Amino acid sequence: MVGMSLSHVLLGLLADRSASGYDLLKRFDISLANVWPARQSQIYTELGQLSEGGLIKVAAEGPRGRKEYAITDAGLAELRRWLTETNPKKIGRNEPLARVFFLGVLTRDQAVAYLVEMAAQAARGSDKHKATDESVAWDDSGLAIYGRLALEWGHRYAAMEREWAQWAADQIATQ
Amino acid sequence: MVGMSLSHVLLGLLADRSASGYDLLKRFDISLANVWPARQSQIYTELGQLSEGGLIKVAAEGPRGRKEYAITDAGLAELRRWLTETNPKKIGRNEPLARVFFLGVLTRDQAVAYLVEMAAQAARGSDKHKATDESVAWDDSGLAIYGRLALEWGHRYAAMEREWAQWAADQIATQ
DNA sequence: TGAACCATGTAAACAGTTACATGATTAA
DNA sequence: TTAATCATGTAACTGTTTACATGGTTCA
Numbered sequence A, B: 001m002v003g004m005s006l007s008h009v010l011l012g013l014l015a016d017r018s019a020s021g022y023d024l025l026k027r028f029d030i031s032l033a034n035v036w037p038a039r040q041s042q043i044y045t046e047l048g049q050l051s052e053g054g055l056i057k058v059a060a061e062g063p064r065g066r067k068e069y070a071i072t073d074a075g076l077a078e079l080r081r082w083l084t085e086t087n088p089k090k091i092g093r094n095e096p097l098a099r100v101f102f103l104g105v106l107t108r109d110q111a112v113a114y115l116v117e118m119a120a121q122a123a124r125g126s127d128k129h130k131a132t133d134e135s136v137a138w139d140d141s142g143l144a145i146y147g148r149l150a151l152e153w154g155h156r157y158a159a160m161e162r163e164w165a166q167w168a169a170d171q172i173a174t175q
Numbered sequence C: 001t002g003a004a005c006c007a008t009g010t011a012a013a014c015a016g017t018t019a020c021a022t023g024a025t026t027a028a
Numbered sequence D: 001t002t003a004a005t006c007a008t009g010t011a012a013c014t015g016t017t018t019a020c021a022t023g024g025t026t027c028a
Helices: A006-016 A021-032 A040-052 A073-085 A095-100 A108-135 A142-173 B006-016 B021-032 B040-052 B073-085 B095-100 B108-135 B142-173
Strands: A056-061 A067-071 B056-061 B067-071
Touching (some): A006 A067, A006 A073, A006 A142, A040 A067, A142 B095, A142 B142
């Protein structure tokens, strides 16, 4: 097990259903893009390593060199071990918020504009969430059930950020 | 300019006040640890590169080989350029939330326990924020003013996550 | 027949973490 | 005198991004 997190995310997606690298890439885009982004090259590399390590296997080959991967028993055990016996590291990087610390080097107008833009971005995020919610064909698989919980998190996050950014812009503007 | 983000964060801290690598390391811990963590080795390496690039300079040398860095005019210009002319990438990794997607491979009790622990963690985060707020000697520098806004963000974030996790645990438990 | 999409793979560069390594100064 | 703190630096490794490279299949 080389990559500690992307590898487990891939195991999680394959636990829901077998898929090719290409399928997984698209599934990332609709579900995990906001919490664990991954590039095409990284996904293919990681699939190769997981396969070599016996945590997934090529279950079928299709046209255009398509390889459909399925999780193995060892992979499922590893996924469960990761979820129950290791702690997620909670610290995450947040560039938009990191920038806020340094707005003091700009003019007040520029700082307010930055915060207003953050609020607008959050509002746009809300709309996008709503659209995703309506467009995704939710089945009753575990991934769909928990994916909807995560979507609700995104909804609340966007609302919180919009309100905070409006409040912050007001603090600076009326200071 | 090699590192795109840590380098700018260091410029931002040095714009507030000159400091040594050691000082910066501690300032990270109290202010930026939750939005842009950085290790000692990374900070020292980056300071070397910024210095080589003329964005900061050694303003004074003290005991034990201490080097106090100060931002240069070029560095301040670069910081402003970064803040006003480039867009922050908003996507960030969130491992605790990423794991939520895959709770379907666990038993219901295990999944609920995971969400309850997330709520507890968020509650502990709230307490820690309050403690930080009270312990930090806030001056009226730009960094202090905007740092307080970021602290309020952390406060609201923790409250949102606590409420969401409680709601989510309830959804699964009573399903 | 050409555009859109399906599908995979590698190499180089960059960013971040862990581990190692050293030594001076201060305060109890 | 010894423990805590101050202070810097490098090497190896892991993880991520960008760029390059190739070609098959489907549908209008």
